[in-house]
Amino acid sequence: MPITATVATPSLRIVPLDAPLGARIDGVDRSQPWDAATAAAIQQAFLTRHVLVFPGATMDPAGVLAFARRFGDTVAEVNREKRLGELPEVSRINSTIKAIEPGKDLQFHVQTSLRSEEWHTDQSFVERPAKATILHAHEVPSRGGATWFCNTAAAYDALSDDMKRRLTGLKAVHGYDTARARYRPAVRTQEEIDESPDVVHPLVRTHPESGRKALYLNFNRLDHILDIPRAESDAILDELAAWVAQDRFIYRHNWTVGDAVVWDNRCTLHRVCYDSPVGDRRVMLRVVTQGDRPF
Numbered sequence: 001m002p003i004t005a006t007v008a009t010p011s012l013r014i015v016p017l018d019a020p021l022g023a024r025i026d027g028v029d030r031s032q033p034w035d036a037a038t039a040a041a042i043q044q045a046f047l048t049r050h051v052l053v054f055p056g057a058t059m060d061p062a063g064v065l066a067f068a069r070r071f072g073d074t075v076a077e078v079n080r081e082k083r084l085g086e087l088p089e090v091s092r093i094n095s096t097i098k099a100i101e102p103g104k105d106l107q108f109h110v111q112t113s114l115r116s117e118e119w120h121t122d123q124s125f126v127e128r129p130a131k132a133t134i135l136h137a138h139e140v141p142s143r144g145g146a147t148w149f150c151n152t153a154a155a156y157d158a159l160s161d162d163m164k165r166r167l168t169g170l171k172a173v174h175g176y177d178t179a180r181a182r183y184r185p186a187v188r189t190q191e192e193i194d195e196s197p198d199v200v201h202p203l204v205r206t207h208p209e210s211g212r213k214a215l216y217l218n219f220n221r222l223d224h225i226l227d228i229p230r231a232e233s234d235a236i237l238d239e240l241a242a243w244v245a246q247d248r249f250i251y252r253h254n255w256t257v258g259d260a261v262v263w264d265n266r267c268t269l270h271r272v273c274y275d276s277p278v279g280d281r282r283v284m285l286r287v288v289t290q291g292d293r294p295f
């Protein structure tokens with residue numbers, strides 16, 4: 001992908017980031033409907049760059065929701081407690097580090113924040129996982145707290161032919177929780193448990209819009225690969241975890257207040273880097289849109 005700006009309309013500027021994924025979108029009013037040329041150019045950038053950064057002023061929950069709807073049908077969080085009042089599709093995430101206690105995990109306002117340090121794609125524990133996630137920064141720490149993104153289509157392409165053959169046709173069980181994950185998720189109510197049984201997804205998925213293959217992984221949710229011994233499954237998953245963490249596949253987003261970042265969960269992984277000063281507030285609004293069943 002050439003690193004040059006594409007000018008689609010007189011005001012719109014799409015600038016690919018100097019990274020294996022990501023583009024910055026300037027000159028677009030996030031609060032107004034987009035004309036067809038603008039919408040098409042942004043959609044094209046979404047499909048080729050996978051992560052879009054829209055700088056701007058902060059939006060309120062209704063504003064973020066309206067913006068998110070440009071990227072699909074918005075869906076409510078499984079966990080009721082993460083939902084924001086009147087708008088169940090909008091969550092407010094407070095991932096401020098409250099304290100560092102020696103010998104213990106970092107302490108957060110919401111302790112499950114720790115889980116977002118692991119490479120993951122959103123909602124892979126459901127049958128039709130998220131297509132896009134929209135994360136909008138209300139408060140950001142004075143330094144640190146970046147979100148890292150991995151291009152899993154590039155990571156797939158770079159695999160050896162042997163490894164590609166080994167992964168062909170393999171499917172894996174994703175669950176709300178798995179013993180392989182380092183940290184535990186929020187406890188579900190019985191209603192939420194009934195809504196989120198374990199699911200099976202291919203390890204390599206085909207993007208429904210671009211047709212590109214990508215690794216489909218989530219180290220918080222992946223329990224095991226079907227039809228092979230667990231030890232072999234663990235070895236493959238560990239190897240893939242090291243593979244996707246290579247710099248050559250990664251963009252690190254350092255947040256500015258007001259940024260809205262939209263990513264394609266079908267061909268990316270993300271994780272947070274919790275290295276910001278204790279007490280520096282980190283507060284985001286978040287919306288996800290409905291995806292298809294991976295194939």
Ligand code: OGA
Binds near residue numbers: 093270286
């Ligand atoms: C998420 C997530 C990362 C962050 O919202 O799905 O993983 O940087 N957040 O807060």
Ligand code: MN
Binds near residue numbers: 122
């Ligand atoms: Mn996430």
